[in-house]
Amino acid sequence: MTCHDILACDVTDDNHEMANLQAIQKLAKQALDTFRSVNGDKNVFLDKLSSLRASMNRIRAADLGIDDAVAAGRDHQPWSAPVGYMFVAENPLVSMGVFVVQRGCRLPLHDHRSMHGVIKVLTGTVRMRSYDLLTEEQRETIKLPDLSGFSASSAGSTDPHDLDSAVQQLARTLHPVRPRAELELTPDSEPCVLGPLEGNVHSIESVGGPAAFLDILSPPYDPEVGRDCVYYKETKFTDSEESVGDVRWLRRIPQPASFWCSQEDYLGPPVDLDSL
Ligand SMILES: [Fe+2]
Numbered sequence: 485m486t487c488h489d490i491l492a493c494d495v496t497d498d499n500h501e502m503a504n505l506q507a508i509q510k511l512a513k514q515a516l517d518t519f520r521s522v523n524g525d526k527n528v529f530l531d532k533l534s535s536l537r538a539s540m541n542r543i544r545a546a547d548l549g550i551d552d553a554v555a556a557g558r559d560h561q562p563w564s565a566p567v568g569y570m571f572v573a574e575n576p577l578v579s580m581g582v583f584v585v586q587r588g589c590r591l592p593l594h595d596h597r598s599m600h601g602v603i604k605v606l607t608g609t610v611r612m613r614s615y616d617l618l619t620e621e622q623r624e625t626i627k628l629p630d631l632s633g634f635s636a637s638s639a640g641s642t643d644p645h646d647l648d649s650a651v652q653q654l655a656r657t658l659h660p661v662r663p664r665a666e667l668e669l670t671p672d673s674e675p676c677v678l679g680p681l682e683g684n685v686h687s688i689e690s691v692g693g694p695a696a697f698l699d700i701l702s703p704p705y706d707p708e709v710g711r712d713c714v715y716y717k718e719t720k721f722t723d724s725e726e727s728v729g730d731v732r733w734l735r736r737i738p739q740p741a742s743f744w745c746s747q748e749d750y751l752g753p754p755v756d757l758d759s760l
Pocket residue numbers: 594596686
């Protein structure tokens with residue numbers, strides 16, 4: 485057997501293997517290939533990301549074993565989770581899962597620190613509000629808004645030392661961002677892409693009924709290395725100067741008590757990232 489024959493065999497085996505994979509397994513393989521190249525040539529990575537987005541656009545709820553019953557959701561009760569999460573697969577490079585947002589519920593504003601992501605709506609309609617984070621350089625040019633009135637009320641004290649420390653504490657929780665256009669997304673919409681800065685903070689709420697979307701993130705959340713999910717609240721200041729240049733301020737908050745996820749069964753084809 486010549487080198488050419490060996491190469492031909494490998495290519496044939498690879499094609500054969502791809503042909504036998506289910507759509508979601510092929511997508512997982514493509515996601516791995518895409519995010520393995522994240523630190524290489526930027527244009528190569530962007531080409532791969534664009535192809536991944538195109539493939540994800542063809543994914544349908546049925547490819548993930550999501551049937552009409554899941555798509556119909558269930559009436560949200562005060563004691564039931566507003567959002568369900570179907571774990572599909574995860575390794576140190578990529579995580580894949582489906583969020584099911586019940587009627588009238590939302591994922592509150594949260595970030596994806598140093599991560600890339602692609603989101604595709606599978607059922608229903610969602611409204612997504614997103615913000616771009618700013619670069620260090622951009623942040624340095626932005627003046628903090630006047631916090632005195634805001635902190636006095638939050639500190640509940642008139643002691644100047646208390647106020648100083650309240651101002652400093654508040655300032656540390658504020659993040660300047662730029663808003664993106666609000667989007668309403670359905671299964672007919674193109675997938676949304678987020679990056680370490682672009683569209684990195686978002687909230688996602690269901691519109692007119694329950695909705696489900698596929699979320700691919702790279703790398704996955706990992707609190708042990710500082711990639712925890714952080715929640716934010718849009719914060720308005722009476723001082724109008726801070727909105728110059730379309731900059732808004734988000735305040736870091738604990739996870740809202742109204743938001744938590746239940747684990748839901750994933751019934752689609754198994755995705756073993758280590759064997760792809
Ligand atoms: Fe998210």
